[in-house]
Amino acid sequence: MNDLDKLWELQTVLTALNEREKLMAVKPEAFAAVDDEYQAANEEMTRLQSQIDTLAKERRRVEGELSDQQELLKKYQGQLMQVKNQQQYAAAWKEIDATRKHVKELEESDLKNMTEADALQTQLDARSGSHTDLQARYDEAHAEWQHSLSDLKAEAEKLRQRAADIEATLPPRLKNEFQRIYKQRQQVAVAKVFNETCSSCRTRVRPALSQQLKRGDMVQCEGCHRILYGEKSIAS
Numbered sequence: 001m002n003d004l005d006k007l008w009e010l011q012t013v014l015t016a017l018n019e020r021e022k023l024m025a026v027k028p029e030a031f032a033a034v035d036d037e038y039q040a041a042n043e044e045m046t047r048l049q050s051q052i053d054t055l056a057k058e059r060r061r062v063e064g065e066l067s068d069q070q071e072l073l074k075k076y077q078g079q080l081m082q083v084k085n086q087q088q089y090a091a092a093w094k095e096i097d098a099t100r101k102h103v104k105e106l107e108e109s110d111l112k113n114m115t116e117a118d119a120l121q122t123q124l125d126a127r128s129g130s131h132t133d134l135q136a137r138y139d140e141a142h143a144e145w146q147h148s149l150s151d152l153k154a155e156a157e158k159l160r161q162r163a164a165d166i167e168a169t170l171p172p173r174l175k176n177e178f179q180r181i182y183k184q185r186q187q188v189a190v191a192k193v194f195n196e197t198c199s200s201c202r203t204r205v206r207p208a209l210s211q212q213l214k215r216g217d218m219v220q221c222e223g224c225h226r227i228l229y230g231e232k233s234i235a236s
Contacts, residue, residue, distance in 0.1 A: 002216060003170060007178055008229045010166045011190035017159040018187060020152050031145040038138040041131060048124040055117040059110060066106040073099045174218075181226055191226040200224055 001009075027035060076096045083089045167175050182189035191200035196210055203223025205213070212219050213230030221228050 003174055004216060004218060004227075004229060006166050006170060007174070007190050007227055008192075010163060010170075010178065011182075011188065011229075013159050013163045013166065014182070014187065017156055017163065020156045020159065024149055024152050024156070028145055028148065031141045034134075034138050034141040038134055041127065041134055045124060045127050045131070048120050048127065052117055052120050052124065055113050055120070059113045059117070062106055062110045062113065066103065066110065069099055069103045069106060073103060178227070185224060185226055189227055190229050191221060191224070193228050193230045198223060198226070198228060200226055 073096065076092060076099060080089070080092045080096065083092055170178070178189045185200075188200055191198050193199065193205055193210075193213065196205050197203065198205060198221040201221060201224035203221055205219075205228065206222070209219050209222070209228070210230070213228060219228045219230075220226065
């Protein structure tokens, strides 16, 4: 195998490696659909639980204040028996009426919070009931994805090793030139010639360059400057 054949094989191996790395970086459609449903369900359950927790905290605050107001009402009612004139009696009743009104508002707020919390809990329980099946489907799809990832990782590792083996046999100058073009030209350093045309940029290969290719010489495309790989190399 000559150096040009090695470069073409190196390009082929790296292209295959890139394809596998792209596959590893993207969730397959089968898993992505289940994952989206699973994440949405979890977010909804978290949202419901957060609202329930917020209402529970508010209920504790309201019930604490309600207890304080009820004690205050008892105090005012006790003071009512100790008034000595009409003015004090009127003032005491004013305090009692205001406190009773506040107590009623707190009781209504507590009932509203409890009703909302019960409704949210019903929604959460319904979500939780169907979550078991969703969890099973997610786990199965995730396991299949991880299995496919394992296969892709094994293939990628073999391809990396093959690329390293090929590079080890190349002259340093040629390897460096390949790597330079590879980085500059969207990870394609070597392009095949089809019908006297560069397959990467569609530039026509001049007859003189075609003759060089047929002799197995190293030729670069005049359009994209990639290394050209012609029929002579395929036959050798």
